Amino acid sequence: MSTSSMKFSRRGFLKTSALSGGGILIGFNMFTACSPNAEVPKEVVDISQLNFNDFNAFIKIADNGVVTIFSPNPEIGQGVKTAMPMIIAEELDVAWDNVHVVQAPLDNVNYQRQVAGGSQSIRFGWEPLRQTGATTRQMLVMAAAAKWGVDPSECSTSEGVITNAKGETLGYGEVVKKAAALEVPENVPLKEPKDFKIIGTDAGNVDIDKIITGKPLYGLDYKTEGMVYASVLRPPSFGKKLDSFDDTATKEVSGVIDVIKFDDKVAVLANSTWQAMKGKKALKATWSNGSPMESTEAHDKTLIGLLNGNKFETLRKDGDVKKAFSEADEVVERTYESPFLPHNCMEPMNFYANVTDDKIHLVGPIQTPARTANQIAQKLGRNPEEVALEMTRMGGGFGRRLYGDFALEAAEISNLAKKPVKVVFSREDDMTAGIYRPSIKYRIAASLKDGQITGYHLKEASINSNMYGLIPNFFPAGAIANYQVDVAKYDSNITTGAWRAPYTNFLSFAEQSFFDEIAEKLELDPIQMRLDLLQKVKGTTDDRIQYSAERMEEVINLAVDKSGYYNEEAGVYKGFVAYYCHNTHVAEVAEVVLENNQPVVRKVTCAVDCGIVVNPLGALNQIEGGIVDGVGHTLYGDFIFNDGAPHVNNFDKYRLIRMKEAPEVETHFVKNNLSPTGLGEPTLPPAGAAIAIAIKNATGKRTYKQPLVKNMANAVELG
Amino acid sequence: MPSYSLKINGKSEQVEADADTPLLWALRDHLDMVGTKFGCGVAQCGACTVHVNGSAVRSCQLPVSSLDGMEITTIEGLSEDGSHPVQQAWKEIDVPQCGYCQAGQIMTAAAFLESNPNPTMDEIKNNMHGNICRCGAYNRIQKAVALAAKKMS
Ligand code: FES
Ligand code: FES
Numbered sequence: 024m025s026t027s028s029m030k031f032s033r034r035g036f037l038k039t040s041a042l043s044g045g046g047i048l049i050g051f052n053m054f055t056a057c058s059p060n061a062e063v064p065k066e067v068v069d070i071s072q073l074n075f076n077d078f079n080a081f082i083k084i085a086d087n088g089v090v091t092i093f094s095p096n097p098e099i100g101q102g103v104k105t106a107m108p109m110i111i112a113e114e115l116d117v118a119w120d121n122v123h124v125v126q127a128p129l130d131n132v133n134y135q136r137q138v139a140g141g142s143q144s145i146r147f148g149w150e151p152l153r154q155t156g157a158t159t160r161q162m163l164v165m166a167a168a169a170k171w172g173v174d175p176s177e178c179s180t181s182e183g184v185i186t187n188a189k190g191e192t193l194g195y196g197e198v199v200k201k202a203a204a205l206e207v208p209e210n211v212p213l214k215e216p217k218d219f220k221i222i223g224t225d226a227g228n229v230d231i232d233k234i235i236t237g238k239p240l241y242g243l244d245y246k247t248e249g250m251v252y253a254s255v256l257r258p259p260s261f262g263k264k265l266d267s268f269d270d271t272a273t274k275e276v277s278g279v280i281d282v283i284k285f286d287d288k289v290a291v292l293a294n295s296t297w298q299a300m301k302g303k304k305a306l307k308a309t310w311s312n313g314s315p316m317e318s319t320e321a322h323d324k325t326l327i328g329l330l331n332g333n334k335f336e337t338l339r340k341d342g343d344v345k346k347a348f349s350e351a352d353e354v355v356e357r358t359y360e361s362p363f364l365p366h367n368c369m370e371p372m373n374f375y376a377n378v379t380d381d382k383i384h385l386v387g388p389i390q391t392p393a394r395t396a397n398q399i400a401q402k403l404g405r406n407p408e409e410v411a412l413e414m415t416r417m418g419g420g421f422g423r424r425l426y427g428d429f430a431l432e433a434a435e436i437s438n439l440a441k442k443p444v445k446v447v448f449s450r451e452d453d454m455t456a457g458i459y460r461p462s463i464k465y466r467i468a469a470s471l472k473d474g475q476i477t478g479y480h481l482k483e484a485s486i487n488s489n490m491y492g493l494i495p496n497f498f499p500a501g502a503i504a505n506y507q508v509d510v511a512k513y514d515s516n517i518t519t520g521a522w523r524a525p526y527t528n529f530l531s532f533a534e535q536s537f538f539d540e541i542a543e544k545l546e547l548d549p550i551q552m553r554l555d556l557l558q559k560v561k562g563t564t565d566d567r568i569q570y571s572a573e574r575m576e577e578v579i580n581l582a583v584d585k586s587g588y589y590n591e592e593a594g595v596y597k598g599f600v601a602y603y604c605h606n607t608h609v610a611e612v613a614e615v616v617l618e619n620n621q622p623v624v625r626k627v628t629c630a631v632d633c634g635i636v637v638n639p640l641g642a643l644n645q646i647e648g649g650i651v652d653g654v655g656h657t658l659y660g661d662f663i664f665n666d667g668a669p670h671v672n673n674f675d676k677y678r679l680i681r682m683k684e685a686p687e688v689e690t691h692f693v694k695n696n697l698s699p700t701g702l703g704e705p706t707l708p709p710a711g712a713a714i715a716i717a718i719k720n721a722t723g724k725r726t727y728k729q730p731l732v733k734n735m736a737n738a739v740e741l742g
Numbered sequence: 743m744p745s746y747s748l749k750i751n752g753k754s755e756q757v758e759a760d761a762d763t764p765l766l767w768a769l770r771d772h773l774d775m776v777g778t779k780f781g782c783g784v785a786q787c788g789a790c791t792v793h794v795n796g797s798a799v800r801s802c803q804l805p806v807s808s809l810d811g812m813e814i815t816t817i818e819g820l821s822e823d824g825s826h827p828v829q830q831a832w833k834e835i836d837v838p839q840c841g842y843c844q845a846g847q848i849m850t851a852a853a854f855l856e857s858n859p860n861p862t863m864d865e866i867k868n869n870m871h872g873n874i875c876r877c878g879a880y881n882r883i884q885k886a887v888a889l890a891a892k893k894m895s
Contacts, residue, residue, distance in 0.1 A: 227836045234841040235829040237777015237817030241842060244776040252771070277743065277760055296780075297767040298760070369781055369789060369842040369876040418779075418842030419876050450782040640836050644879065648839050651878030674786035674874065682870045685880035 082111060082159060088183050088196030090115065091123045104416075105229045106637045107148050113221040114156030114214060117195065118182040124229045146606060146700050153213050161211045166201035167193045216635060216696040225640035230416060242373050242387035242415040243447065250375070250443040251280055253436050254299035256289040256306050257456045260667030261517045264313035265289070272305035282306075283439050287313075290436045296447050314516045316667035319362070319462070322486065325513050326464045329484035330358065335509035339495035339567075342505035344470075347478030351470030355541060359467070359533035360728040363486075363662045364460035364522055365669070367679065370418020371453040376433035377443035378403065383410045383434060384443075388417035388424055395427030399434045421652075422521035426458050451672040459662070460522030461486035461515075465533040470505070474545055476556070478505035481534070483526075485512045487519045490526040496567045497527075497603055498575065499534075502556040517664065523652065524704040527604040531708030532657065532715065532729065535600045539716045540725065549716075550583060550599055570603035575610075577693050578630040582610035585691045586628035595625070598716030600709040607705035608632040608693075611650070613686070613713035615721045622718045624654055624686045629706055631690060634697035645702040647688040653710030655680025661730045746806045750775070751819025761807040766790045768806045769816060777817035777845050781874070788873030791846040792816050798853035817845040820852060828852045831890035839877035847873050851887045859894055861887070 083091040092108040108124045160180060167185040168175040170193065177188045183195045216222075233240050258265065265287040273282055273291055278298030283290045291302035348354050374387035376399075383405060389395050392412045400407040417424055433446040448456070463485040470478035479499060483489055495508035522528065542549035553575075560572040579601045583589065588597055594616055601610040614626040627650050636642050659678040663670040671677045711729070718735070719725045728734040745758045748765075750773070757768045764783075769775045769792075781789030783802045790801040793815040820826045824833070828851050838844045847870065854861070854869045861869070866887045875883060 225836075227833065228838055228841070230841065231833050231836065231838065232824055234838050234844050235817075235832050235848060236821075236824045237775070237845045239776050241779075243780065244770075246774070246776075295759070295763070295767060295771040297763050297771070367876055369779075369787070369840060369874070371780065417840060419840045421876075447780075450784070644836065644839055644882065647881050648878040651880060655878065673784050674782045675784055679874050679876065680878065680880075681872075681874060682880050682884065683867045685878065688881055 082115070082155070084159075084163075084195055084199050086196045086199065088117075088194045089121055089123065090117050090183070090195075091125060093125050105226050105641055107152060108229075109221050109226055109637055110149065110152040111156040113219055114153045115160050116156075116180040116182070116220075119221050119224075119226060121183060146698065149698050154211070157211045157213050158207060161208050162202040162205050163195050163198055165205055165208070166198040170198065170201065219635075222635060222637050223639065226638045227640065240416040241370050241418050242375070243370055243418070245375050245386050245415060245445070247375070247377070247443050250377075250445055251292045251294065251440070252296045252299040253290045253292050253433070253444050253446045254296070254303040254449070255432060255436075255446060255452070256291070256303050256308060257452065258287055258310060259455075260310075260316055261515075261664075262312055262314040262316050262667045263287075263310040266309040266311050268306055268308040270306055272307070273302045276302040276305055278302075281440055283436060285432075285435050285439060288432070290432075290440075290446075292436070292440055292442070292444065299447070300449055317515055317517060318665050318667075319663045320665075322462055322513070322515070322664070323360070326360075326462070326484040326486075327358075329511040329513060330464060330466045330482055332511070335482065335511045336489070338490070338492065338508045338510055339500060340507045341500070341503075342478075344478045344480045344505045344507045347472075347505035348468070348470045348480070351472050351477060353471045353544075354468055355471065355544060356466065356468040357533075357537055357540065357727060359465045359529070359536065361460075361463050361529040361532070362660065362729060363462045363517070363519070363664065363669075364656060364660050365454050365457045365662060365677070366419075366421040366423035366460075366522060367454065367674075367677070368417070368419035368421060368423055371450055372423070372429040372448040373446060374430040374433040375443065375445045376430070376437040378434055378438040378441075381409070385410065385412040385430060385434065386415060387413075387430060387433070388415050388420075389427055389430055390417070390420050390422075390424040391427060395430050398427055399431055402431060403434060403438055421523045422460075422525065423458060425521055428456075428458070450674065454672045454677065455669055457669075458518045458520040460525075460528070461488065461519040463526070463529055465530060467533060467537045469537070469541055471541070471545060474547075476503055476541060476545075479503045479507075481508045483508075483510040483530075485510070486515045486517070488512060490530065493569055494526055494530065494604075496569045498560075498570050498601075499538075499556055501560045501563050501565055501568045503559075517667070523649075524604060524707045527602075527704075527708040528653070528656075529708075529711075529729070531600070531602050531604070532711040535602065535709065535712035536715055536725065536727070539598075539712075539719070550579060550588070550601075553601055554579065569606075570608065574608045574632045574693070575601055575603060578608045578610040578632050581630035581691050581693060582612050582628060585630065585689070586612035586614075588612050596622075596717050596721035598713040598718070598720060600713040600716070602705070602709040602712075604708055605703075605705045606700035607702065609705050609709055611706070611709045611713045613654075613710070613717040615714065615717035617721055622721050624658075624684070624714050624717070626687045626689065627654070627710060627713065628689045629691070630693065631702070631706065632693035632695070632697075633702050633705070634695065634699040636692055637699055639692070642692075642702050643690055646690045646706045649702070649704065649706035650688050650710045651680060651685045653707040654686060654714055655684070657711030657714060657729055658684070658731050661733055744807070746809070748806065748809055748814060749812065750814045751816060757806055759806050761805060763806050765792065765801040765804040765806055765809060765814070769801065775816055775818050779842055779845055781843065781846070786874070787843070787846070788850055789843050789846040791849040791873065793849060793853050796853065796856060798850045815849075817849060820848065826852065827893035828855065828886075828890040831886040831893060835882050835886040835889060837879055837882040837886050839875075839879050843873060843875045843877075847875065847883055851883075851890060855887070855891055855894055859891060861891055863888065866891075 270282040278294040279302040281292040293299035377384040396410040396412045437444040466482045468480045489510035542552040557572040596615045598613040610630045612628045779789040781787035785800040792801045
């Protein structure tokens with residue numbers, strides 16, 4: 024098995040230089056190198072001509088051998104700040120205990136791929152991070168070999184120490200100066216996965232000591248001398264415009280410094296967060312309708328209307344679905360419905376900005392630093408080079424921090440106030456001025472003939488945007504001869520965007536529930552039905568197909584085996600799902616028991632194929648979190664719009680899953696040497712369907728609409 | 743502006759703030775102790791949990807004017823160096839994902855284990871139920887509380 028399928032060019036992406044205080048600094052450009060379609064520079068790049076600003080990640084090796092790795096990717100809780108440096112340290116061959124990891128700032132606004140999103144950081148980083156570590160190690164070996172007058176091939180390394188054939192040793196720190204003067208070698212071989220010492224071992228969160236002792240880490244914790252706090256009054260409903268406001272009472276609130284109108288918003292600046300929030304509450308504003316006030320009731324009608332209509336864009340079409348349907352013994356059609364969802368990151372949105380005549384300094388939690396810096400430069404009519412953006416650890420992301428609206432607000436306010444400003448959202452601001460997971464409805468129809476699925480037609484009606492182009496090539500594409508995916512959308516003034524596992528977070532619920540129901544109709548075992556379908560994909564020449572039938576089979580078999588799916592246990596009801604998204608194959612078995620006649624989700628057993636597991640301890644955390652998140656939102660996530668505004672604005676009314684409702688999660692990895700794929704998202708989509716199927720097996724009732732607690736027949740209360 | 747004398751982590755601290763200022767913001771904005779987190783402001787999430795006279799309370803709901811003579815402990819004062827058994831258990835189990843809720847979780851657990859050093863799993867779950875972890879690290883939180891109980895006994 025090959026360990027890598029991605030091509031990339033190392034030329035010009037590494038640069039070394041000696042540090043004045045001793046030691047070596049190796050710079051590399053993660054985001055050019057990690058791009059899925061990295062541009063290979065045509066002509067030879069003269070390294071000496073490159074500015075160090077072109078490198079956004081660095082390895083520093085000090086004279087005492089201590090290694091510092093500046094991790095470039097934003098950390099939102101998905102563990103890349105630990106996993107990415109582990110990959111470098113592996114090939115560099117140093118002891119993990121001697122490695123310090125520091126979050127690197129955004130140096131240069133031109134790097135577009137300093138992004139956390141789509142579970143891609145590890146997938147794209149794998150090859151270049153290994154190359155970086157291996158090349159650096161090779162230079163240290165070359166320096167030592169030259170000192171000894173031996174051939175580099177006679178030297179070996181371990182834990183930061185180079186040993187020659189005679190058994191003499193030199194620490195990395197002793198040869199860094201010499202290594203820094205060497206030319207960067209090409210085509211350095213990588214380790215065999217069997218020789219990995221760090222990859223595949225458990226590494227704790229690199230920020231753990233700060234987290235458990237309450238040290239400043241997050242955007243909300245950031246503070247500078249002279250900084251003021253801003254609380255922003257935004258339109259109370261989507262579609263409202265600011266007519267006028269009265270700040271008389273606000274100005275009487277102690278600590279309030281200034282009241283500033285910008286766009287359709289009013290910012291209250293004060294000496295403390297509390298005073299700013301109080302000042303905002305005291306504002307009186309009048310609003311008018313700039314566009315119609317929308318509601319969930321109207322959306323429901325519109326989306327059903329779209330599904331009933333014929334204005335679709337076809338994303339994939341195999342064979343002839345119509346013909347298959349006309350020749351079928353039976354056609355089964357079901358509609359699945361999901362609400363809008365807020366992200367509810369535990370740390371509310373916030374950002375620091377200090378806009379001065381000569382530069383713009385931004386600090387805060389953002390998943391897209393480069394894009395945000397550019398947007399701000401553009402909005403303020405400034406040169407992007409004047410923008411310096413520092414990322415902080417993030418109290419959750421889930422997609423919300425891909426959008427820089429809050430950073431833009433901070434910059435606009437600072438620009439007008441001529442002061443360093445920290446914008447802080449209250450929880451109410453965070454929940455009501457969101458960029459939500461759109462409400463989506465799916466209608467799926469299948470034709471059945473002679474005990475087989477002969478046709479499959481999936482229709483999506485969504486708000487503002489439709490599924491991205493690769494999704495129609497997920498299972499069961501390729502397994503059913505007549506297959507079609509159609510999408511339609513309605514443009515709303517309610518802002519929507521990515522939410523952990525976009526589209527698949529609900530599509531999985533719809534499709535997997537549907538397969539289960541089809542299996543029931545055909546009197547087939549639901550797992551065997553999937554395995555039979557997968558047989559038909561094997562050996563496919565259709566290179567659009569995204570999943571691997573073989574890898575899917577493996578996770579299915581592993582989940583069945585480890586969960587004891589076929590072992591009957593009195594009073595335990597199971598639900599099975601196998602799913603592929605974000606390049607990772609996952610199978611889950613949910614177990615539901617009835618307590619006082621109420622279904623309770625007791626356990627989820629999960630089998631995952633994410634290739635090589637870089638940091639199992641971190642990976643398990645992601646997997647558990649994804650499943651608990653999927654279970655929680657499927658059961659409870661409820662978000663209704665009336666008159667352009669959500670019906671809830673804080674955790675007293677918006678129910679998030681809590682300790683007693685969280686199932687036990689048991690995880691098993693498929694072991695292979697394939698390149699690692701992401702884990703931030705893929706375990707979430709299957710979880711909702713798995714519990715819905717288990718609940719059906721417990722209660723006899725299927726639910727087609729989320730959230731389940733509200734829509735289950737008889738509105739059964741869970742937990 | 744009124745001034746309040748608060749006893750925090752064994753030290754006396756002077757805070758000049760409006761009477762209705764919640765302890766949460768006095769800690770964060772006035773005293774630069776940012777370990778105590780803001781999550782909801784309405785006593786629903788537990789991110790802001792501190793100890794007052796040994797009990798876990800929501801600091802977002804406690805006006806500074808109501809704390810005269812009370813002993814306040816924050817995450818910064820649970821131990822100087824992260825050596826409290828609950829902190830150690832959190833580290834051993836590697837509980838955090840984003841980590842934002844964890845100071846509140848640790849403070850809730852620490853007060854709970856003081857009053858119930860030998861809890862059952864159900865008691866742990868019941869007691870931790872009030873603290874939201876949006877990242878869903880509940881399995882590990884539960885394990886860490888159990889481990890801390892072991893360490894403390
Ligand atoms: S911030 Fe106090 S309970 Fe949420
Ligand atoms: S670890 Fe992120 S909210 Fe708990």
